[in-house]
Amino acid sequence: LSVARKIQISNVDGTGITVGVLSDSFNAKGGMSGDIASGELPASTTVLQDNIVSGSTDEGRAMAQIVHDVAPCASIMFATAFTGMAAFASNIVALANAGAKVIVDDVTYFGETAYQDGPIAQAINQVVQAGAVYFSAAANNGDNGFEAPFIDAGLNATLGEHMAKLTTGGTPSLLPLTLKSGAD
16 A cells, blocks of 8 residues: 555544444344444444345454444444455445545455555555545454463563563474475
């Protein structure tokens, strides 16, 4: 992305902000009204476009619940990102046009262009230039990672920070990493 802005966040509850969420689906499993009634989502939750198909997980609703936990006074809007790259890009712009000032997604299209901005990156650039901030998950691959309680490995003098010891015992745990032959 060619546009970046630094924002400072402190003592924020989301008042006056609309957060746009892009993911697979929101209410395919039918839990939205119950989440609003129980306080898991704000009454101002709006769905611009859902993707109600077999296999939908309502991960967008789960993301919105997290947003509501972090910023309980923010309004939330959702639009699906699972109906193709052009529709994903269109829904980024639609969320911004509907008032979302913060937009988040957890979606990767493996066909996105690598060496130039494709339609999704262009839509993100457009909404950021118009004043929104945009956050995209770097990956969402389930259980391919390391999970353990924090163990302090001591102060890293170069970084000036305490680092985590990535081990669950005497022998360090390793995450699998595969490189193509000749890759640097």
